[in-house]
Amino acid sequence: xxxxxxxxxxxxxxxxxxxxxxxxxxxxxxxxxxxxxxxxxxxxxxxxxxxxxxxxxxxxxxxxxxxxxxxxxxxxxxxxxxxxxxxxxxxxxxxxxxxxxxxxxxxxxxxxxxxxxxxxxxxxxxxxxxxxxxxxxxxxxxxxxxxxxxxxxxxxxxxxxxxxxxxxxxxxxxxxxxxxxxxxxxxxxxxxxxxxxxxxxxxxxxxxxxxxxxxxxxxxxxxxxxxxxxxxxxxxxxxxxxxxxxxxxxxxxxxxxxxxxxxxxx
Amino acid sequence: xxxxxxxxxxxxxxxxxxxxxxxxxxxxxxxxxxxxxxxxxxxxxxxxxxxxxxxxxxxxxxxxxxxxxxxxxxxxxxxxxxxxxxxxxxxxxxxxxxxxxxxxxxxxxxxxxxxxxxxxxxxxxxxxxxxxxxxxxxxxxxxxxxxxxxxxxxxxxxxxxxxxxxxxxxxxxxxxxxxxxxxxxxxxxxxxxxxxxxxxxxxxxxxxxxxxxxxxxxxxxxxxxxxxxxxxxxxxxxxxxxxxxxxxxxxxxxxxxxxxxxxxxxxxxxxxxxxxxxxxxxxxxxxxxxxxxxxxxxxxxxxxxxxxxxxxxxxxxxxxxxxxxxxxxx
Numbered sequence: 001x002x003x004x005x006x007x008x009x010x011x012x013x014x015x016x017x018x019x020x021x022x023x024x025x026x027x028x029x030x031x032x033x034x035x036x037x038x039x040x041x042x043x044x045x046x047x048x049x050x051x052x053x054x055x056x057x058x059x060x061x062x063x064x065x066x067x068x069x070x071x072x073x074x075x076x077x078x079x080x081x082x083x084x085x086x087x088x089x090x091x092x093x094x095x096x097x098x099x100x101x102x103x104x105x106x107x108x109x110x111x112x113x114x115x116x117x118x119x120x121x122x123x124x125x126x127x128x129x130x131x132x133x134x135x136x137x138x139x140x141x142x143x144x145x146x147x148x149x150x151x152x153x154x155x156x157x158x159x160x161x162x163x164x165x166x167x168x169x170x171x172x173x174x175x176x177x178x179x180x181x182x183x184x185x186x187x188x189x190x191x192x193x194x195x196x197x198x199x200x201x202x203x204x205x206x207x208x209x210x211x212x213x214x215x216x217x218x219x220x221x222x223x224x225x226x227x228x229x230x231x232x233x234x235x236x237x238x239x240x241x242x243x244x245x246x247x248x249x250x251x252x253x254x255x256x257x258x259x260x261x262x263x264x265x266x
Numbered sequence: 267x268x269x270x271x272x273x274x275x276x277x278x279x280x281x282x283x284x285x286x287x288x289x290x291x292x293x294x295x296x297x298x299x300x301x302x303x304x305x306x307x308x309x310x311x312x313x314x315x316x317x318x319x320x321x322x323x324x325x326x327x328x329x330x331x332x333x334x335x336x337x338x339x340x341x342x343x344x345x346x347x348x349x350x351x352x353x354x355x356x357x358x359x360x361x362x363x364x365x366x367x368x369x370x371x372x373x374x375x376x377x378x379x380x381x382x383x384x385x386x387x388x389x390x391x392x393x394x395x396x397x398x399x400x401x402x403x404x405x406x407x408x409x410x411x412x413x414x415x416x417x418x419x420x421x422x423x424x425x426x427x428x429x430x431x432x433x434x435x436x437x438x439x440x441x442x443x444x445x446x447x448x449x450x451x452x453x454x455x456x457x458x459x460x461x462x463x464x465x466x467x468x469x470x471x472x473x474x475x476x477x478x479x480x481x482x483x484x485x486x487x488x489x490x491x492x493x494x495x496x497x498x499x500x501x502x503x504x505x506x507x508x509x510x511x512x513x514x515x516x517x518x519x520x521x522x523x524x525x526x527x528x529x530x531x532x533x534x535x536x537x538x539x540x541x542x543x544x545x546x547x548x549x550x551x552x553x554x555x556x557x558x559x560x561x562x563x564x565x566x567x568x569x570x571x572x573x574x575x576x577x578x579x580x581x582x583x584x585x586x587x588x589x590x591x592x593x594x595x596x
Contacts, residue, residue, distance in 0.1 A: 056489050080495030091487030094341070100541045104483050107494045112479055112501075140539055141485070156486070160494075 007032045007067065007195035008053060008083075008164045014061030015048055015218075022048045023059070024218045028197075030164060035186050035196035037206035040215035040238055046199040047088065049215070050166050053197065054085035066164055080108035084160035086153060086167045092141060098152045099137040102127050105159025127158035130188050132181060147178035154185055165189055167198040171205055179205060203235065203243065203262035214238055226260050241265055274544040277537050281551040285323060288558045292319030295565055313456075321455035322561035322575070323554040324463035325520045326530075328470070328512040330553020333527030334534075334546045335474060335509045338481035339502065340412050343535075347513040347527035350415065350506065351422035355398020356517040358426045359390035360447050361433050364440035387447055388459070388518045395514030398422055399506065409502035412488075450521040450576015452561045459519040466515040467550070470508045474546050477501050481542035523576050525583020526556050532590070 008030040015023040023045045030036055030053075038046045051057045053064055055071045064071040066082045074082070084105070092101075105127065106120040116124075128134045131151040136144060141152060150170065157165060167186075171179045183205065189196050190210070200206040206226075213223045214234040222234030232245040244265045247258040293315050296307065332347035339345070363386055403409060405418040434441050480501040483491035492498055516523070530553040534545055557575070560582070564575040 051489070054493055056492055075495075076492075076497060077495035080493060083493075085490070085493040087487055087490045087493075092485060092490065094485040095535045095539060096482060096485050096541060097539045100482060101485070104479075104486065104494060107479065107483060107496065112496060113476060138539070153486075 005068070006030060008064065008197075010049075010053060010062065010064045012062035013049065013052055013059045013064070015045070015052065015057065016060050022218050023052070026062070026215075026218070026220055028053075028213060028220065028223070030195035030197055031211075032163065032195050033190055033193045034210040035190050035198065036211045036213060037209035038197060038199045038213045038215060039201075039203060039206045039235060040221075043217075044215040044238070045218040046215055047168050050085070050168050050197065050199055053164075054083050054166050055079045056085065077108050077111060080162075081160070082162055083164045083166060084157045084162040086157045086165075086170055088168045089146075089150060089153075089173060092149075092153055094142060095140050097138055097140055098133055098144070098155075099124065099128070101141055101152055102133070102137070102155045102159050105156045105161075108160060108162075123159050123161055127155040130158055131155040131185055147174055147181075150174060150178065151181060151185075154182060158185065158189065163194055165194050165196045167196070169199050169201060172201055183208065203245075204260070207245070207260035207262065227257070232260075235262070236265075272538060274538050274540050274548060277534070277548055278551060281548065281555055284555045285551070285558065288555065288562060289319050289323070291562055292316075292322070292558060295562055295569075317457045317460045318452055318455045318561065319558060321460045321463055321519060322452045323558040324460060324467055325452070325455075325516040325523065326526050326557025326560075327550040327554035328463060328467055328516040329523060329527035329557070330530035330549040330551070331467070331471060331474060331546055332509045332512040332516070333529075333553070334531040334542070334549035335481075335505050335512075336527070337531050338478075338484060338542050338545075339505050339509070340416060341484060343532065344528070347509060347516075348522070350419040350510065351398030351402040351426065352395035352510055352513045352517060353398070353522055354423040354426035354430070355394040355396070355401070356391040356514070356522070357394070357444060357448055358430045358433075359392075359394020359397070360387050361430045361440050361444050362394075363387055363390040364443040365433050365437040387443075391447070391521075392514045392518035395517050396510050398426055399510035399514075401426075403503075403506065408499065409506045410499045412502070415506070448517075448521045449574045450523040450579065451574045452520050452557075452564070453572065455519060463515055463519055466511055470512045471547065471550060474505065474508050475543050477504060478542040478546055481505075520557075521576055523557060523560075524580040525586075526553050526560075526579055529583050529586055530556060532586075 006029045011027045013023050013026040026049055038049065040046055048057065052059050058072065071079060102124050103116065106116060106123060110116060110120060128137050131154050133151045133155045136148055141149060144152060154170060170182050174182065186196055186198065206212060209226060211223065212226060212231050214221045214231060216238040221238055222231050224231045235245060236243060242265060243262045245260055245262050247260055249258060293311055296310065329347055336345040336347055336349065337343055402415065402418045402422045405421065406415045409415055480496050483494050483496045488498065531545065531549040533552050534548040560575045560579045564573040564578050567573055
């Protein structure tokens with residue numbers, strides 16, 4: 001187990017929108033070198049939680065700490081260096097070249113008026129390589145396929161080189177090879193000791209994470225490792241028993257543990 | 267596949283060459299035809315053709331810059347420099363001054379540029395354009411929410427347009443003056459106007475370039491830009507102010523020139539893949555070339571008579587947009 005201090009701690013987060021309670025007393029810890037998948041049905045409050053963790057939305061109750069500092073009191077640029085956030089797909093569009101898009105990840109380091117130095121350029125190249133985006137780095141975002149686009153936007157997030165990385169549905173609408181590419185990027189981040197949290201709709205992908213947080217109706221229903229029976233029970237419950245979680249044996253000759261899959265229930 | 271595109275530097279050099287060639291043509295084109303023998307008509311060249319050509323280029327550059335800012339700020343390729351109430355504000359300013367002049371019994375000669383300047387129409391149009399944008403900002407509660415900014419721009423346009431109509435009902439004589447002034451013409455430009463336009467461009471362009479990376483970040487969406495630590499509210503207010511200043515200065519000097527601000531950034535984006543810094547500068551250059559070419563055409567097509575350049579740009583710009591529409595369908 002990691003003995004490091006958590007990279008991010010959120011305690012007692014509550015968000016109310018009008019009469020509706022979107023998040024209610026949510027607490028979550030993100031550890032360096034581990035990735036956490038956040039799962040739950042539509043309207044569970046997953047994306048809202050992620051935007052609170054990113055400092056994009058002030059919670060009505062509770063607080064978020066990043067690297068031991070209060071997120072709410074950090075200047076915007078410092079917060080942006082600590083926490084990188086990938087929005088749900090669909091919003092980014094336009095005629096900017098991929099390399100320029102990825103370069104935006106260095107804005108928190110350069111500031112609006114700065115210009116890139118050797119470290120920034122290196123970070124951009126590394127991010128392009130890690131996501132396999134180098135080949136289309138000169139093309140416009142609007143000209144890319146869905147998978148290429150998502151890799152480019154993920155590279156933008158990697159270029160920040162933040163200790164905490166938050167990804168909102170990074171694999172939705174992607175085919176399996178591209179989904180696997182995203183997971184590889186996440187593994188790369190984790191190896192570099194980043195704390196990663198991703199909202200995922202694909203439960204089988206989520207079950208490959210180090211830790212799962214199961215949400216429903218604005219509350220955390222369970223959290224634990226992918227093999228935890230309590231987590232399995234909570235997932236099956238929040239999806240109204242529409243799915244079941246089964247283990248498949250690890251491939252012969254590897255010392256990996258069992259892998260978990262979510263199947264539609266009969 | 268991505269088509270091969272020239273670099274920003276090549277495009278800038280082409281535009282600079284086009285500017286030089288068009289300026290030369292602008293100095294040579296007169297109502298009696300073309301002549302390079304400037305010494306024979308030196309006063310004409312110095313006092314009329316030169317300021318007119320320089321002013322047309324500068325006004326076009328300001329509109330191109332304002333259009334590129336508007337399209338980046340609102341993340342909409344159809345955004346236009348006039349959409350925040352500056353056109354309606356300028357119209358109201360002009361109508362008010364004309365009506366006041368009419369009420370005071372001072373008959374304003376519309377045919378001559380000097381009379382227009384004396385009547386303070388340029389100042390009124392400028393103040394009106396800035397006032398329109400200020401009212402839009404006030405109603406929208408600042409520049410934080412682009413959608414309410416756009417909607418309030420529409421409301422202000424309708425509102426100030428209605429007030430203009432009301433004033434025109436009371437003093438119908440002002441109608442012709444408003445038409446002549448706002449139709450879009452480079453015919454009234456003098457060296458004073460050129461100075462104002464140059465000063466505004468020299469102020470607005472460097473500041474806009476300085477914050478252009480915020481427009482790059484906005485490509486990712488509002489929330490992503492905020493997540494990168496970009497102070498969106500302040501940057502937006504600054505850019506809206508620059509847009510209002512550039513548009514207001516152009517409207518005050520040359521009236522409502524349609525489509526230059528809308529089309530210039532489009533043309534640049536078709537040619538090169540660049541970030542907003544070069545895009546803003548190249549859009550200004552393109553806007554200048556477009557309006558200078560338009561002015562030249564307006565003077566020459568039915569010489570010795572003259573077309574209002576605003577009508578010409580409206581026709582050409584409209585055709586260009588239709589072409590774009592057909593291509594994107596096909």
